[in-house]
């Protein structure tokens with residue numbers, strides 16, 4: 259499989275001792291929040307494969323989608339800029355005042371749209387932002403295909419990347435990430451032994467799919483716990499299963515999978531909306547370890563893990579690898595929501 263080398267690898271695995279003691283776990287953190295600079299996070303590992311495919315197809319424009327503060331869209335825009343590719347980002351907004359039309363096509367930059375967090379970086383990279391309603395977003399595959407057809411008609415060569423970069427090809431980036439963890443264990447790092455479980459945030463399923471296949475292939479852990487940040491466990495089980503099937507079609511050696519538990523106990527009130535208790539956990543983590551989680555993905559996943567230990571669903575002393583998938587710009591966009599806890 260063709261792959262670009264975009265991420266700074268291997269990312270370290272650290273042991274936050276005071277945090278581990280406070281929770282009661284043999285806790286290790288894979289720092290995929292350190293895969294790069296402003297483009298950092300889990301998305302680069304997927305983009306290494308997806309953008310290799312885009313370049314092989316002669317693409318000059320990337321089209322993708324996500325929430326308005328999408329880390330994936332931001333990483334796509336920045337990495338695209340580094341490769342000389344333009345980006346069109348369909349970003350879902352719930353603000354009725356700034357949606358120009360149902361499809362969001364050729365939306366001008368709407369007056370008054372907050373330019374914070376990931377949106378600042380999208381615009382710095384020169385990405386064209388098209389705001390889209392939640393209703394139209396449900397039809398995102400068609401919307402992006404229509405946009406691609408429009409671009410083709412003007413002589414451009416677009417490449418459509420699904421939400422979160424989550425298809426079989428993108429997920430192979432996380433199969434390889436587990437190979438990277440295996441090599442670190444073989445060097446005696448992070449205790450040298452396989453983990454009981456890998457815990458990660460799940461938003462569009464591609465990372466969980468790759469980790470589930472990769473953890474088995476590279477004997478990193480027998481179990482993967484994907485903490486949903488929206489939707490329900492059943493929905494994600496189906497999504498992850500489909501992505502794993504796509505990945506296996508690309509790499510038939512991926513016959514085995516770790517035991518996957520999709521856990522929706524920490525998804526909170528809605529996508530991007532956390533509970534006060536989750537926000538307090540985010541502060542606890544930072545003060546006990548210096549690790550900065552985000553309120554949309556990693557903060558929910560980690561708060562969920564902590565609660566599972568408190569309730570006995572995850573046993574004290576377990577050897578846990580928490581995959582830190584990044585998301586810092588999303589935190590910075592929610593400064594006001596954190597006012598009470600910081």
Ligand SMILES: Cc1ncc(COP(=O)(O)O)c(C=O)c1O
Nearest residue numbers: 329422461462463465555583585
């Ligand atoms: C910071 C962060 N963590 C985790 C995820 C979840 O990854 P995935 O979309 O592959 O489920 C995302 C993206 O959705 C993300 O931006």
